[in-house]
Amino acid sequence: MANVLRNSAKFGFSGVLSQLSIHSRHGRECVSPCFSLQQRNNSTSPKIKVDLDSSTGVAVLRMQSPPVNSLSLDFLTEFCINLEKLEMDRSCRGLIITSTLSKVFSAGLDIMEMYGKSPERCGEFWKAVQEMWLKLYGSNMATIAAINGSSPAGGCLMSIGCDYRIMVDNPRYSIGLNETQLGIVAPFWFKDTLVNTVGNRAAELSLELGLLYSAPDALKIGLVDQLVPEDQVLSTAQDTMSKWLAIPDHARQIDQCVYIIYNTSPLPLDHARQMDQCVISVCIYYI
Numbered sequence: 001m002a003n004v005l006r007n008s009a010k011f012g013f014s015g016v017l018s019q020l021s022i023h024s025r026h027g028r029e030c031v032s033p034c035f036s037l038q039q040r041n042n043s044t045s046p047k048i049k050v051d052l053d054s055s056t057g058v059a060v061l062r063m064q065s066p067p068v069n070s071l072s073l074d075f076l077t078e079f080c081i082n083l084e085k086l087e088m089d090r091s092c093r094g095l096i097i098t099s100t101l102s103k104v105f106s107a108g109l110d111i112m113e114m115y116g117k118s119p120e121r122c123g124e125f126w127k128a129v130q131e132m133w134l135k136l137y138g139s140n141m142a143t144i145a146a147i148n149g150s151s152p153a154g155g156c157l158m159s160i161g162c163d164y165r166i167m168v169d170n171p172r173y174s175i176g177l178n179e180t181q182l183g184i185v186a187p188f189w190f191k192d193t194l195v196n197t198v199g200n201r202a203a204e205l206s207l208e209l210g211l212l213y214s215a216p217d218a219l220k221i222g223l224v225d226q227l228v229p230e231d232q233v234l235s236t237a238q239d240t241m242s243k244w245l246a247i248p249d250h251a252r253q254i255d256q257c258v259y260i261i262y263n264t265s266p267l268p269l270d271h272a273r274q275m276d277q278c279v280i281s282v283c284i285y286y287i
């Protein structure tokens, strides 16, 4: 534990994650995810737009992939590349994630990626889903989801991967991990992230019944932190971010790191990641 704390102070949580995942239990070095991600990005029109305000140190990442910002392999690759660039940019301390689409934040994993694809392709896709979560949940930046539309399944995972959630106060927008309703099961690290957000019992009910919550109900169980009118979601996120950035980065990062290390299963460890990948590749293959 002393090592973990020393490393968290030095590298932040994502530094600890990368240390854990670069060196497997067997001491083997793994290929840097950055390299494989850069190689994979084939898309022509950007699905992500990032604006970094260097005077405030806050970046706004807008998902702009119609019709529903579904998380395809191309989308996830572009998302991770942008996250990685911001993470390495020392002038960037805070990240707000939102959508340019009306009514939808993100529809979650792209269904087409899970249907009739080869095991190799499924494996590559799932690695990108893991990567998205590791990068977001382990980010050194303060992260806020400005949820301006529905956010089921993988969209909910992306939201709870952030430090704080502000949702538009519209009962027609829903959020939740609804996997069981689709006949699939949320992986253990989706569960951990939900438990860390809403607590054990609410997470258990939510996962087993595959509940999608309206914005007001999501606020009641703590799945989101705040509701605001549609036209105020971004300005509220900016105001909230300035409060988060008033805290010294190292203190916030270490606090988050200790909390996550104690409360999250070991996906950052290379062997756990590979195990999860195998299970999911087989599940997706047989869907």
Ligand SMILES: CCCC/C=C\CC(=O)SCCNC(=O)CCNC(=O)[C@H](O)C(C)(C)COP(=O)(O)OP(=O)(O)OC[C@H]1O[C@@H](n2cnc3c(N)ncnc32)[C@H](O)[C@@H]1OP(=O)(O)O
Residues within 6 Å of the ligand: 067, 068, 070, 103, 104, 106, 107, 108, 109, 110, 111, 112, 150, 152, 153, 154, 155, 178, 179, 182, 184, 185, 186, 187, 280, 283, 284
């Ligand atoms: C073993 C695996 C573990 C799995 C872990 C995670 C699982 C997931 O994330 S699975 C994805 C689950 N997602 C959903 O259940 C969301 C489904 N979508 C919706 O509920 C609605 O589309 C949404 C509320 C997001 C938006 O509603 P509308 O604005 O009314 O749009 P439409 O429903 O008319 O959809 C427009 C268009 O988008 C296509 N679509 C919707 N969702 C997805 C998706 N996840 N992946 C790919 N495509 C999606 C939808 O089919 C429509 O297409 P067209 O008919 O061609 O217009």
